[in-house]
Amino acid sequence: MSEMTIWGNMGTTALGVVQAILPLLVILLTFQALFLKLPRTYVLNLLKGTLISASGLWLFLQGVQTGFLPYGQAVGEALGSFAHKWLVIPFGFLFGFITTWSEPAVRILCDQVEKASAGSIRKSTVLYAVCTGVAFFVALGMARVAYSIPLLYILIPGYALAIVMLWFTQKEFVSIAFDAGGVATGPIANTFLLGLGLGLSWAAGDQNTVIYGLGLVALVALAPIISVMALGFIIRIRIRYRG
Amino acid sequence: MVDQLKNKILEVLKALLPLIIVIVILQFTLVKAPANVFSQFLLSAVMVFAGIVLFLLGIEVGILPAGKIVGAGLMEKRSLWLIIAIAFLIGFATTIAEPDVLVLSKQANIITQGAVSENRLIYIVGIGVAFFAAMAAMRIILGFRIAYLLTASYLIVIILSFFTPAEFVPLAFDSGSVTTGALTAPIVIALGIGLSSVLAGRSAISDGFGLLGLASIGPIIAVMIMGIIVH
Numbered sequence: 001m002s003e004m005t006i007w008g009n010m011g012t013t014a015l016g017v018v019q020a021i022l023p024l025l026v027i028l029l030t031f032q033a034l035f036l037k038l039p040r041t042y043v044l045n046l047l048k049g050t051l052i053s054a055s056g057l058w059l060f061l062q063g064v065q066t067g068f069l070p071y072g073q074a075v076g077e078a079l080g081s082f083a084h085k086w087l088v089i090p091f092g093f094l095f096g097f098i099t100t101w102s103e104p105a106v107r108i109l110c111d112q113v114e115k116a117s118a119g120s121i122r123k124s125t126v127l128y129a130v131c132t133g134v135a136f137f138v139a140l141g142m143a144r145v146a147y148s149i150p151l152l153y154i155l156i157p158g159y160a161l162a163i164v165m166l167w168f169t170q171k172e173f174v175s176i177a178f179d180a181g182g183v184a185t186g187p188i189a190n191t192f193l194l195g196l197g198l199g200l201s202w203a204a205g206d207q208n209t210v211i212y213g214l215g216l217v218a219l220v221a222l223a224p225i226i227s228v229m230a231l232g233f234i235i236r237i238r239i240r241y242r243g
Numbered sequence: 244m245v246d247q248l249k250n251k252i253l254e255v256l257k258a259l260l261p262l263i264i265v266i267v268i269l270q271f272t273l274v275k276a277p278a279n280v281f282s283q284f285l286l287s288a289v290m291v292f293a294g295i296v297l298f299l300l301g302i303e304v305g306i307l308p309a310g311k312i313v314g315a316g317l318m319e320k321r322s323l324w325l326i327i328a329i330a331f332l333i334g335f336a337t338t339i340a341e342p343d344v345l346v347l348s349k350q351a352n353i354i355t356q357g358a359v360s361e362n363r364l365i366y367i368v369g370i371g372v373a374f375f376a377a378m379a380a381m382r383i384i385l386g387f388r389i390a391y392l393l394t395a396s397y398l399i400v401i402i403l404s405f406f407t408p409a410e411f412v413p414l415a416f417d418s419g420s421v422t423t424g425a426l427t428a429p430i431v432i433a434l435g436i437g438l439s440s441v442l443a444g445r446s447a448i449s450d451g452f453g454l455l456g457l458a459s460i461g462p463i464i465a466v467m468i469m470g471i472i473v474h
Contacts, residue, residue, distance in 0.1 A: 023339075024427065024430060026414035036310060036316045044305065060298055116448050167394075174390055175448065181459065186428075213307065218419070
């Protein structure tokens with residue numbers, strides 16, 4: 001029974017992956033032919049890597065859409081039927097952490113940070129900072145759905161805090177923090193956490209699902225910006241303390 | 244590549260296991276979702292696992308090294324305009340092709356009851372990303388601090404959010420995350436590192452990163468402005 005749904009829309013997903021990657025390849029190859037004229041091995045490696053990645057992405061996206069989104073909704077609905085509303089907050093924390101922990105693009109970023117910094121900023125440090133940040137904000141986001149708090153009440157102070165922090169944190173961490181905001185909203189967050197928010201909002205009953213069920217993704221984008229800059233802040237204080 | 248594959252399998256296993264274990268525990272204690280929803284989750288988890296292994300492998304063996312070389316090669320051409328043009332083009336083309344943008348544009352069409360056609364929103368978001376990607380590339384070349392650009396942009400976002408009709412606000416912020424598609428993100432990261440690696444006196448960290456973060460502000464501002472104009 002479930003086999004049908006697992007393989008359903010396989011073609012649409014594949015088309016989406018091809019559609020997303022094609023323009024980038026066309027531009028890079030055009031500039032390669034006109035201006036860059038790099039050795040052929042680089043071009044072949046790029047094509048090989050793209051092919052492997054695209055087929056992986058195809059399986060990955062198909063999996064999260066058919067399995068993670070419906071299950072996220074089921075979890076959200078189960079949480080929404082709790083007698084004690086506040087219980088959604090620890091669960092939000094837990095799910096925020098473990099979904100980001102499994103998000104592949106977050107790992108790529110952390111890996112590149114470690115390489116670019118020649119090991120002085122460790123991969124696991126950034127990973128923990130991103131995951132903890134998202135955990136806090138998903139917890140906040142779940143509370144927002146449970147208690148019907150407007151999204152802007154969290155987003156505006158959040159971004160205002162981010163603006164202030166970026167003048168006081170370690171310079172290197174500013175760029176990493178804002179990139180981390182981009183990668184944290186990957187396919188797993190976009191399906192599982194989206195489903196979680198929608199399910200919770202449905203279970204709440206008398207809510208406008210468009211206003212309250214959505215918006216969790218926007219919080220996930222803000223979370224690592226603040227937590228990674230906080231990490232930079234801590235490191236800066238530590239350096240000063242030692243010196 | 245065999246060693247890399249082994250490493251990736253272990254890494255992805257470590258990454259995915261916590262999520263899967265928690266869900267299995269919850270299924271039997273709390274959630275008790277219908278058997279077909281749960282079995283579908285387990286089946287899809289296997290697909291997700293295989294998919295991420297391949298995805299990360301391809302990124303590591305092909306896309307990241309090539310992206311860095313391309314970025315460095317571009318910089319060696321010493322043409323500011325060429326680099327800005329490429330950043331603009333890449334920003335625009337990858338965004339309008341991203342499947343997530345299509346989903347977003349359908350939402351916008353519903354919210355505005357047809358006042359904003361799907362195509363129009365796609366182009367608006369695309370131009371938003373392109374503009375900010377070009378600015379981000381310019382920043383790497385000219386070497387000014389990212390803090391100025393970020394502060395100015397987010398101040399604009401905060402100010403605009405007070406004037407934007409309420410139903411456009413979540414849409415605007417959600418569109419910011421749409422631009423960072425799974426495959427686009429690593430390529431953009433690699434290009435940025437490549438661009439900054441050639442220039443003397445640049446930090447690979449504070450100059451090489453940030454392209455992605457800046458690019459995702461573009462659509463937030465673009466959609467907010469659109470919301471204000473439509474009303």
